[in-house]
Amino acid sequence: MLLERYRYSLFIIAIALLAGVIGFIFNVWETHEGFLYDLLTTIISTAIAFFVFTLTYESVTRKTSTQSMVDEMRGLFEEQRRLVRNEFRDEVDDSIVKSLGAELDIIQKYSSNEVFDVVNNCSARLLGHGLAENMQNVLASILNNPSYRASMRYNIDIYPNDTERFEACTDAKFYISQTLEYKKYLRKVDGDDNKLDDNNLKLSCFFAFNKNPFLQKEQEEIFFLREELSSHSFIKSLNKENAIRLFDYWVQFFYEGDWVDLADIDSVEKQPSVEFVRQTCGGKYAGIKFVSNIPKQVLIEDGEYIYFRARIKCSYPTSRREFYFKVPELTLQANVSIELNSTNDSLHLVSFTDNYHIQLDKKSDSRESYNFCCNSKDSILLPNNGFTAVW
Amino acid sequence: MVIDYEGCFRQAGLIDVQTVIPEVVVDLKYATTDNFMGKVLYLGLKKAYLLPHMAERLKRVQARLEDLKPGHKLVIYDAARPLSIQREMFDRVKGTPQEQYVANPYIEGNEGGFHNYGMAVDLSILDADNKPLDMGTPFDFFGEEAHTTNDKLLLESGRIGEMAYRNRQFLYAVMQEQELYPLPNEWWHYQHFMEEPDKKKFKILDF
Numbered sequence: 386m387l388l389e390r391y392r393y394s395l396f397i398i399a400i401a402l403l404a405g406v407i408g409f410i411f412n413v414w415e416t417h418e419g420f421l422y423d424l425l426t427t428i429i430s431t432a433i434a435f436f437v438f439t440l441t442y443e444s445v446t447r448k449t450s451t452q453s454m455v456d457e458m459r460g461l462f463e464e465q466r467r468l469v470r471n472e473f474r475d476e477v478d479d480s481i482v483k484s485l486g487a488e489l490d491i492i493q494k495y496s497s498n499e500v501f502d503v504v505n506n507c508s509a510r511l512l513g514h515g516l517a518e519n520m521q522n523v524l525a526s527i528l529n530n531p532s533y534r535a536s537m538r539y540n541i542d543i544y545p546n547d548t549e550r551f552e553a554c555t556d557a558k559f560y561i562s563q564t565l566e567y568k569k570y571l572r573k574v575d576g577d578d579n580k581l582d583d584n585n586l587k588l589s590c591f592f593a594f595n596k597n598p599f600l601q602k603e604q605e606e607i608f609f610l611r612e613e614l615s616s617h618s619f620i621k622s623l624n625k626e627n628a629i630r631l632f633d634y635w636v637q638f639f640y641e642g643d644w645v646d647l648a649d650i651d652s653v654e655k656q657p658s659v660e661f662v663r664q665t666c667g668g669k670y671a672g673i674k675f676v677s678n679i680p681k682q683v684l685i686e687d688g689e690y691i692y693f694r695a696r697i698k699c700s701y702p703t704s705r706r707e708f709y710f711k712v713p714e715l716t717l718q719a720n721v722s723i724e725l726n727s728t729n730d731s732l733h734l735v736s737f738t739d740n741y742h743i744q745l746d747k748k749s750d751s752r753e754s755y756n757f758c759c760n761s762k763d764s765i766l767l768p769n770n771g772f773t774a775v776w
Numbered sequence: 777m778v779i780d781y782e783g784c785f786r787q788a789g790l791i792d793v794q795t796v797i798p799e800v801v802v803d804l805k806y807a808t809t810d811n812f813m814g815k816v817l818y819l820g821l822k823k824a825y826l827l828p829h830m831a832e833r834l835k836r837v838q839a840r841l842e843d844l845k846p847g848h849k850l851v852i853y854d855a856a857r858p859l860s861i862q863r864e865m866f867d868r869v870k871g872t873p874q875e876q877y878v879a880n881p882y883i884e885g886n887e888g889g890f891h892n893y894g895m896a897v898d899l900s901i902l903d904a905d906n907k908p909l910d911m912g913t914p915f916d917f918f919g920e921e922a923h924t925t926n927d928k929l930l931l932e933s934g935r936i937g938e939m940a941y942r943n944r945q946f947l948y949a950v951m952q953e954q955e956l957y958p959l960p961n962e963w964w965h966y967q968h969f970m971e972e973p974d975k976k977k978f979k980i981l982d983f
Contacts, residue, residue: 706829706955707969709977733828735789737979773977775829775968 403434523767530714530768532607536694537567537719539710543776544726546702557616557702559727559776565610566696567716573689586679588636588695591662593672594620607713610697614672615705623673625659632699634675638683639694650680706730710757711771719766723774724754730776738770778820781858784983785825790856790894793824796831797838800824801851801902805915806861812916813868817861824855827894827978833954833968834897840950847904853915853964856894859887859982874918877961886972893978896967897956901947909943912936915964924948924958 495503504524508517542562546552551560590610614620623631636657637644648655657677664671683693710721725732732753757772782792793800805811807818826834834850841848862881869875879889890896901909912930913922921935924944931941944963951958956966969975 707977731832733832735827735978737977775827 531572533715535568535717539721540564541723551702554618554702556704560702562700564698568694570690570692588677590675616702628659634699637696708774716766721757732776734774736772781821790825824852854898857891898964910940912940925960
């Protein structure tokens with residue numbers, strides 16, 4: 386820019402300087418040959434100076450201006466490309482979303498990364514970047530999860546502890562009887578289309594002894610059912626031999642259109658195994674675990690998943706007046722019913738998630754029941770969704 | 777910006793205590809300047825909100841009061857408290873001896889106290905003339921005289937009077953009948969669930 390602005394001044398100064406230099410050289414050599422000779426040498430030196438300067442000047446200015454022009458063009462080009470890319474991506478998102486909505490098979494044409502990109506872009510447009518980022522984190526945690534649940538039916542009945550069954554448990558004013566069933570979907574192991582991780586072919590239920598239900602060791606494992614025991618006298622009475630009977634624990638699998646006991650499917654494993662689990666630190670017991678094998682006959686293939694449908698039933702006394710329900714993994718279509726069978730107490734249910742339908746059904750003076758429903762075809766319970774019931 | 781506290785409480789599943797117990801008196805100290813902060817914290821909030829199980833238990837306490845001392849009624853000084861107010865209170869006492877009396881709202885994963893979940897209530901008893909019973913100290917008194925762990929010693933050392941001692945014992949009794957228990961350092965503070973992990977079973981009032 387500087388060279389350009391003063392190009393003519395520089396040009397004249399350069400000619401004068403060169404003429405002076407050449408004249409000086411001739412003077413030094415003392416070769417005065419008259420006026421014509423002087424004129425000729427002046428013209429020649431001027432022409433040489435002009436020629437040399439022009440070459441240098443053109444070379445420098447051409448390089449500089451070309452460079453700045455290229456930079457400017459590149460910036461504009463990048464901006465255009467960014468705008469076009471964004472616009473194109475939005476259009477592509479819309480078309481993909483419409484396609485997916487129109488025909489589910491089309492989803493197969495896209496990789497999971499592409500589909501995730503679509504969801505990310507759409508959620509960013511709809512929710513803004515902050516909320517969309519949160520949603521994407523939730524989605525990522527779900528997508529990375531190797532399993533989910535569907536068609537959950539969970540019935541919890543609370544009774545006053547005035548029967549013979551738990552009469553020895555004097556610290557328990559109530560006992561809880563529950564039935565839980567759902568379909569458990571397990572993602573097939575990568576690279577092997579028909580196999581599951583052997584660890585997944587176990588059905589485990591865990592009853593924690595500690596009041597803190599978030600023991601680190603057990604937190605890593607997802608159980609079919611997980612509960613918290615609060616009656617110390619009941620905990621003390623448990624051993625490996627009597628545990629199944631005291632809990633009145635049984636497991637059934639859905640097999641060939643009917644609910645069938647494990648013992649009727651698998652002749653080897655007639656009863657679940659019972660295991661006392663120690664805490665990670667210290668020697669205290671953290672809880673008791675019932676583990677059943679899942680017979681291969683009950684496994685059903687469904688795309689990239691294999692699922693089975695199981696039902697468990699159990700009862701145990703409680704010294705606390707609360708019941709805590711939380712799903713540890715994605716659950717589709719859940720219907721949870723909790724019922725208090727007592728004339729002296731009221732049942733209160735508080736959801737710690739939003740927008741789930743909770744309905745109180747007061748069946749009689751002695752029976753209050755809540756339904757925590759999530760029944761519509763597309764409704765889901767996200768991990769950690771649930772409620773706390775207090776009576 | 778004024779937050780619609782009541783709307784937020786209802787959305788979190790809390791209920792207005794007076795809808796369950798119409799006779800209870802609500803005198804939220806943090807909605808007035810009569811508190812340790814000396815300023816109004818609850819702008820636009822005049823009602824006491826609690827989780828349903830707390831309101832239900834207070835209803836039974838009120839019924840018991842009517843039986844034992846007709847004309848007496850509960851007076852609620854504080855109930856559910858938004859986390860934003862908790863932060864303001866904690867910032868005020870941070871680094872002072874009073875810090876022990878205000879739950880820390882900044883502990884990641886265990887923010888705030890039981891008030892911030894609607895699980896705790898601050899209260900006392902009014903007599904038939906609507907005067908608060910003598911409990912030895914006013915509400916929000918930061919000192920040993922307000923502690924609940926050794927009332928007998930406080931009485932014997934003359935730090936609380938005979939009447940205050942008896943009134944406290946009466947309050948503890950009617951509350952504990954409904955499985956509502958006081959904190960060790962506040963005679964006015966009651967809750968049903970006493971252990972920290974219990975908070976995780978409810979929703980924090982983060983607004």
